[in-house]
Amino acid sequence: MLPTQRFSSRVSDYRKYRPGYPDGILRDLVAEGALAPRSVVADVGSGTGLLTRIFLEHGNPVFGVEPNDAMRTAGEEELRGFSRFSSIRGTAEATTLPEESVDLVIAGQAFHWFDRPRAKAEFQRILRRQAGYRWCALIWNERLTDTTPFLRAYEEMLKEFSTDYAKVDHRQMTPEIIAEFFAPHPPRLFTYPNKQVFDFAQLTGRLLSSSYAPPAGHPNHEPMLKELAAIFEKLQENGKVRFDYRTEMTVGRL
Numbered sequence: 363m364l365p366t367q368r369f370s371s372r373v374s375d376y377r378k379y380r381p382g383y384p385d386g387i388l389r390d391l392v393a394e395g396a397l398a399p400r401s402v403v404a405d406v407g408s409g410t411g412l413l414t415r416i417f418l419e420h421g422n423p424v425f426g427v428e429p430n431d432a433m434r435t436a437g438e439e440e441l442r443g444f445s446r447f448s449s450i451r452g453t454a455e456a457t458t459l460p461e462e463s464v465d466l467v468i469a470g471q472a473f474h475w476f477d478r479p480r481a482k483a484e485f486q487r488i489l490r491r492q493a494g495y496r497w498c499a500l501i502w503n504e505r506l507t508d509t510t511p512f513l514r515a516y517e518e519m520l521k522e523f524s525t526d527y528a529k530v531d532h533r534q535m536t537p538e539i540i541a542e543f544f545a546p547h548p549p550r551l552f553t554y555p556n557k558q559v560f561d562f563a564q565l566t567g568r569l570l571s572s573s574y575a576p577p578a579g580h581p582n583h584e585p586m587l588k589e590l591a592a593i594f595e596k597l598q599e600n601g602k603v604r605f606d607y608r609t610e611m612t613v614g615r616l
Contacts, residue, residue, distance in 0.1 A: 386554045427453070
């Protein structure tokens with residue numbers, strides 16, 4: 363399946379059950395000089411608008427660039443109250459934005475889907491060349507996998523039942539790969555704690571929001587849900603389980 367189509371059937375769960383982003387992202391981008399009150403932002407791979415929202419609430423105009431029609435429509439619905447939001451049908455490699463039209467490019471939970479050389483050339487094209495500064499921030503909510511019994515069991519379940527988890531896991535984006543993208547300018551890494559707390563219905567939605575979770579009709583779908591129920595029953599506390607994340611933001615110039 364094309365990367366741009368992987369989430370078409372998962373939009374509702376994605377909107378409801380994916381984690382948001384810490385406010386510290388804005389603070390550190392401002393401190394780095396990458397974000398100002400009037401900065402125009404391009405959120406590339408904007409999906410349902412989870413990351414776009416915090417920049418709009420900061421007061422920045424934002425272009426949400428999203429190739430998937432269903433995800434883009436959901437983002438438009440979520441953000442329709444923001445007059446400074448513009449929804450764009452485009453990709454990381456061909457955003458359709460004018461040359462030198464934005465001050466900051468961001469990508470949340472999306473960079474691992476990009477064709478990196480072509481995306482870098484496109485980002486350089488659309489970023490303003492003010493004093494040689496062309497800022498980019500790559501952001502992920504990294505689910506921790508080995509800090510609690512529940513998270514360890516959940517990770518083992520994914521390895522057993524998912525379709526292509528190992529292949530598409532964003533953790534394949536090593537520090538070396540990311541540094542190469544920003545070369546010759548060394549980027550900076552910022553980290554933040556993040557979490558979600560779920561009951562069983564919410565946990566099921568969170569699982570099914572992932573592109574590697576077998577969909578209904580796949581031979582692994584029902585066995586996966588059965589295993590999820592067993593894990594929840596064994597490890598829940600007061601009817602809840604917790605996902606712990608480390609939100610990582612790499613910021614640099616292109």
